[in-house]
Amino acid sequence: xxxxxxxxxxxxxxxxxxxxxxxxxxxxxxxxxxxxxxxxxxxxxxxxxxxxxxxxxxxxxxxxx
Amino acid sequence: xxxxxxxxxxxxxxxxxxxxxxxxxxxxxxxxxxxxxxxxxxxxxxxxxxxxxxxxxxxxxxxxxxxxxxxxxxxxxxxxxxxxxxxxxxxxxxxxxxxxxxxxxxxxxxxxxxxxxxxxxxxxxxxxxxxxxxxxxxxxxxxxxxxxxxxxxxxxxxxxxxxxxxxxxxxxxxxxxxxxxxxxxxxxxxxxxxxxxxxxxxxxxxxxxxxxxxxxx
Numbered sequence: 001x002x003x004x005x006x007x008x009x010x011x012x013x014x015x016x017x018x019x020x021x022x023x024x025x026x027x028x029x030x031x032x033x034x035x036x037x038x039x040x041x042x043x044x045x046x047x048x049x050x051x052x053x054x055x056x057x058x059x060x061x062x063x064x065x
Numbered sequence: 066x067x068x069x070x071x072x073x074x075x076x077x078x079x080x081x082x083x084x085x086x087x088x089x090x091x092x093x094x095x096x097x098x099x100x101x102x103x104x105x106x107x108x109x110x111x112x113x114x115x116x117x118x119x120x121x122x123x124x125x126x127x128x129x130x131x132x133x134x135x136x137x138x139x140x141x142x143x144x145x146x147x148x149x150x151x152x153x154x155x156x157x158x159x160x161x162x163x164x165x166x167x168x169x170x171x172x173x174x175x176x177x178x179x180x181x182x183x184x185x186x187x188x189x190x191x192x193x194x195x196x197x198x199x200x201x202x203x204x205x206x207x208x209x210x211x212x213x214x215x216x217x218x219x220x221x222x223x224x225x226x227x228x229x230x231x232x233x234x235x236x237x238x239x240x241x242x243x244x245x246x247x248x249x250x251x252x253x254x255x256x257x258x259x260x261x262x263x264x265x266x267x268x269x270x271x272x273x274x275x276x277x278x279x280x281x282x
Binding site: 027029030031032034037039041042059060061062063064065 | 103105106107108192193194195196197199200201203204207208218219220221222235236241245246247248249250253258261
């Protein structure tokens with residue numbers, strides 16, 4: 001299990017952050033990925049994989065300003 | 066007509082403008098430099114609030130020019146349609162506070178120019194409309210300047226109640242203001258955009274005065 005935006009979430013241990021993003025968000029370029037308190041930058045998302053008990057926050061931005 | 070300030074010397078004019086400001090804010094704010102990314106509804110209101118508060122140095126960045134559809138929420142005038150936003154905003158802001166310096170950059174912020182554009186500021190302020198640009202800036206600032214405060218806006222559309230708009234600490238140096246959910250496609254109106262801009266500007270003042278952003282001392 002990982003913790004995703006505060007919710008225990010199954011089936012992502014061993015998957016990459018890109019795979020998580022693709023399944024959990026509509027528009028990946030509007031989302032910033034925070035893993036265990038650190039921002040993971042775009043070029044690392046394809047290679048970084050999730051481990052048991054990781055805390056992930058997908059910070060989704062909406063339009064308007 | 067005799068203007069009320071006629072005959073005042075510059076120092077008295079300056080002090081008169083500060084009379085109702087919070088005690089001990091003048092010195093720290095007058096030394097501060099804030100760079101604002103975007104000069105639309107958020108950026109124009111934030112720039113005015115910071116200038117009126119006495120923030121001494123502003124950098125305004127936006128590639129765009131003023132259109133009719135901006136006038137419902139952005140601090141521009143009919144006479145300024147067609148002007149670059151940063152040029153018009155500098156004109157307007159200097160009428161509210163002539164004692165500050167304003168640098169303008171009419172360009173698009175990208176991954177590549179973030180290191181140059183944000184190197185000198187004390188606080189980076191995100192005031193874009195486009196959600197992908199918001200995410201790009203958060204990625205870039207946290208990568209290149211991990212200890213620099215970043216204040217952002219996210220979710221201010223429509224005419225929903227304003228009591229669900231907050232300032233949230235996302236990371237030790239990153240604060241995100243707004244309701245987090247309402248999308249610009251439903252329409253953007255001046256009041257909620259101004260509430261979000263007020264959240265951002267107030268968070269910036271607290272950072273510049275070394276006060277905790279979210280708690281009273």
